[in-house]
Amino acid sequence: MLRTPRATLTLLAALTLLTACECRQPKPDVEPETAVRQEAREERYALPGLDHGLVQSPVNILSGRAEGGHHEIAINMHGAEPNHLENKGHTIQLDFQPGSSVTLDGNEYQLKQAHFHTPSEHQIDGITYPMEGHIVNMIEPKTPEEPPRYLVVSFLFRMGEADPFITSFLDQVPSEEGGEELEAGQVYLSPNDRNPDYEYYHYRGSLTTPPYTETVEWLIVKEIQQASPEQIRRIHLLEGDNARRVQALYGRKVDD
Ligand SMILES: [Zn+2]
Secondary structure: OOOOHHHHHHHHHHHHHHHHHHHHOOOOOOOOOOHHHHHHHHHHHOOOOOOOOOOOOOOEEOHHHOOOOOOOEEEEOOOEOEEEEEEOOOOEEEEEOOOOEEEEOOEEEEEEEEEEEOOOOOEEOOEEOOEEEEEEEEEOOOOOOOOOEEEEEEEEEEEOOOOHHHHHHHOOOOOOOEEEEOOOOOOOEOHHHHOOOOOEEEEEEOOOOOOOOOOEEEEEEOOOEEEOHHHHHHHHHHHOOOOOOOOOOOOOOOEO
């Protein structure tokens, strides 16, 4: 049926009236914001660096701008053996027996633990990788006032061949939150065995989880590692999306 111009006008008038009526409805009371909602809002919209300082991690590394580090790095992790494996809910963590260390420019940091992030926290030239492994080393503070000093070695993973280190423990990760002791001789972390000549990006930053302590030397291994899609999928299933978003450099230099 063809609509006459008059009918169209009537329809328009009715619509206008309807809309106008809706506008005159009293507004429903706005629910007071719950603490949880407020926390979520603040987390989502927090500006990088402003909440916890200006030396935060992770960052996006621009490979073309990283130069001039000349660092002395010695990794002493041959046969480093974890004795505890834990599903912490937000990450999978392996705790190591004392005895291994990383030395950066004359400072020796003791190997403590390794854990994973899915996807990667650091980016290289804007690329987020499906997984990142952090090997956390530490110099214990000498006084209670002093913060601990950390050195984190970071490995970025792409999908490819299965990683033998991950294979050695993945089947034993508890499916629920909780930990278990590892028997001696089960799992070894030997970065030196893979490639003794790793090259690194280096910068000063923070822990990427609370309390975001800003006394961290970061060494990001340039060579992208491989893990199988199945390994990455299983780790992601266990820990979920646990990558902190990238933070501004605020004048910091990334060197290599
Ligand atoms: Zn981490």
